[in-house]
Amino acid sequence: MSLAKCLEILSKYYLSFLLGIRTTLIVALSGTLIGLCIGLLVGGVRAIKLDKTASGFNKTLKKIIDLILKVYIEVFRGTPMMVQAVFIYYLVYTNIVRWDKMVAAIFIISINTGAYMAEIVRSGIQAVDVGQNEAARSLGMSSMQTMMNVILPQAIKNAFPAIGNELIVNIKDSSVLMIISITELMFQSNSIAGTTYRFTETYFVTAMIYLCLTTFSSLILNAIEKKMNNTETSLPQSDTNFHSINIAKKGD
Amino acid sequence: MPIVEIKNVQKHFGANEVLDDISFNVEKGDVVCLIGPSGSGKSTMLRCINLLETIDKGEIIVLGEDINKISDINAYRQKVGMVFQQFNLFNNMNVIDNCILAQVKVLKRDKEEARKIAINNLTKVGMGDFINAYPATLSGGQKQRVAIARALCVDPEILLFDEPTSALDPEMVGEVLNVIKDLADEDMTMIVVTHEMGFARDVADKVVFMDSGIVLEEGRPEEIFNNPKNERTRQFLARVL
Numbered sequence: 347m348s349l350a351k352c353l354e355i356l357s358k359y360y361l362s363f364l365l366g367i368r369t370t371l372i373v374a375l376s377g378t379l380i381g382l383c384i385g386l387l388v389g390g391v392r393a394i395k396l397d398k399t400a401s402g403f404n405k406t407l408k409k410i411i412d413l414i415l416k417v418y419i420e421v422f423r424g425t426p427m428m429v430q431a432v433f434i435y436y437l438v439y440t441n442i443v444r445w446d447k448m449v450a451a452i453f454i455i456s457i458n459t460g461a462y463m464a465e466i467v468r469s470g471i472q473a474v475d476v477g478q479n480e481a482a483r484s485l486g487m488s489s490m491q492t493m494m495n496v497i498l499p500q501a502i503k504n505a506f507p508a509i510g511n512e513l514i515v516n517i518k519d520s521s522v523l524m525i526i527s528i529t530e531l532m533f534q535s536n537s538i539a540g541t542t543y544r545f546t547e548t549y550f551v552t553a554m555i556y557l558c559l560t561t562f563s564s565l566i567l568n569a570i571e572k573k574m575n576n577t578e579t580s581l582p583q584s585d586t587n588f589h590s591i592n593i594a595k596k597g598d
Numbered sequence: 599m600p601i602v603e604i605k606n607v608q609k610h611f612g613a614n615e616v617l618d619d620i621s622f623n624v625e626k627g628d629v630v631c632l633i634g635p636s637g638s639g640k641s642t643m644l645r646c647i648n649l650l651e652t653i654d655k656g657e658i659i660v661l662g663e664d665i666n667k668i669s670d671i672n673a674y675r676q677k678v679g680m681v682f683q684q685f686n687l688f689n690n691m692n693v694i695d696n697c698i699l700a701q702v703k704v705l706k707r708d709k710e711e712a713r714k715i716a717i718n719n720l721t722k723v724g725m726g727d728f729i730n731a732y733p734a735t736l737s738g739g740q741k742q743r744v745a746i747a748r749a750l751c752v753d754p755e756i757l758l759f760d761e762p763t764s765a766l767d768p769e770m771v772g773e774v775l776n777v778i779k780d781l782a783d784e785d786m787t788m789i790v791v792t793h794e795m796g797f798a799r800d801v802a803d804k805v806v807f808m809d810s811g812i813v814l815e816e817g818r819p820e821e822i823f824n825n826p827k828n829e830r831t832r833q834f835l836a837r838v839l
Contacts, residue, residue: 397671481686481745483702485752486676494627497697499690578689578732 351547361537363555369448373523373530374516381516382509384456385463386502388415390493392464393471397489411543415464427550428522430454435526443561451528457518466512471497482535488544505575510567510573514560518548521556599661600754601626601674601787602647607656609642616642617653618811623805624756627785631798631819634808635834640791643808644758647789648680661755676704680756680782683761685741687733693720693744694729696752703754712751723777739770743777750781757781759790795838798824809833 482492521532537550600623609617632640643652697716723743763771805822
């Protein structure tokens with residue numbers, strides 16, 4: 347393997363690589379975000395503990411929903427995404443609609459990520475102290491209001507490193523989606539390697555590109571995490587609020 | 599008519615009989631202190647009044663309603679505030695937002711009004727200068743005073759205190775007890791589970807002594823503390839006073 351050849355391939359085929367990078371990032375980012383939404387919904391529902399005063403009907407309904415969600419999680423965590431990709435793509439393509447490959451790719455990676463996110467969110471919720479829930483409910487807030495305003499924000503903060511990890515995983519694992527021939531980075535690399543017959547050099551360049559993408563993502567995620575932690579432990583800055591205190595005193 | 603009536607309440611966790619026939623009343627404007635050894639069911643009793651626990655037998659009548667038959671639990675809980683041993687301030691919000699949230703969500707107040715009410719209550723508990731602080735930066739005593747202000751913000755008719763000073767170091771106990779005393783002077787109806795006997799003696803209108811799930815003795819604080827009739831009460835007080 348020669349570095350000179352690597353650079354030659356990069357300079358000659360950089361447009362193809364860029365197209366691949368673009369597709370990979372679109373699929374990984376949207377897959378992670380949509381997956382997070384699925385995870386919040388599924389994990390949130392799974393973490394709901396019904397009141398001790400809840401009716402028998404609600405308790406049964408909750409059990410059935412829990413079971414369905416559990417099956418979803420087990421199926422999508424327990425089978426390879428590559429298999430999910432071909433199966434779902436052709437299932438829909440031959441029976442329902444001739445869908446766009448890009449839409450299919452984002453759908454598959456989202457629903458796969460959702461299964462992992464659901465468990466991440468659920469563990470994040472369980473890590474929030476029960477006292478937070480009790481305090482909110484004792485003020486008269488409903489379980490939904492409590493979840494949205496008190497529990498989930500803290501759960502997401504708890505789970506942020508794991509959520510960020512899913513983005514990194516998706517940048518790399520979206521490579522299996524080349525099986526349904528979307529033009530992501532791995533698919534592009536295969537084409538280039540096939541054209542140049544320089545397999546080692548081409549895939550070395552590919553590996554370096556993946557490494558750059560994941561490293562850059564880690565840096566951004568770390569910065570966000572640091573910022574989140576800072577707001578809740580830093581001392582308050584004095585601002586114009588003394589003004590409003592004075593108003594309140596006058597109003598007494 | 600009493601504002602809270604506890605009638606023959608029983609509650610067990612598994613085989614463990616936590617409340618075994620509890621009855622007592624709370625009059626409007628009174629401060630009732632629940633005292634007794636750990637594990638006697640005081641906190642469980644309080645949690646049942648706020649429906650954080652359900653009872654197995656008996657009745658709890660609050661503001662004329664049997665609380666285990668009401669349909670809108672959230673509306674009921676807004677009228678009965680609770681202050682916890684572990685403060686339980688919302689960690690993801692600063693002090694002022696802790697006090698605003700339930701006002702906006704439960705009482706549907708507009709944000710400006712809620713903010714004014716929050717600042718009034720925070721000033722009342724001596725925390726008016728800390729409205730932008732996050733809970734993680736406050737001392738235990740400060741957190742508990744914010745928690746009291748937060749409970750006051752939704753205009754409760756009764757306040758329940760579950761060992762409000764047990765997680766505090768001795769220096770901070772005083773600042774929290776003083777806030778509760780001030781509320782007593784304003785005739786707020788309060789039920790306080792406490793191990794602070796000095797506080798119970800000074801502030802309570804009625805003291806209820808509980809042991810292993812039953813009320814052994816109740817009465818005015820001077821009766822309970824000076825002339826306890828029950829042998830078990832005498833033993834307990836001799837050890838803690």
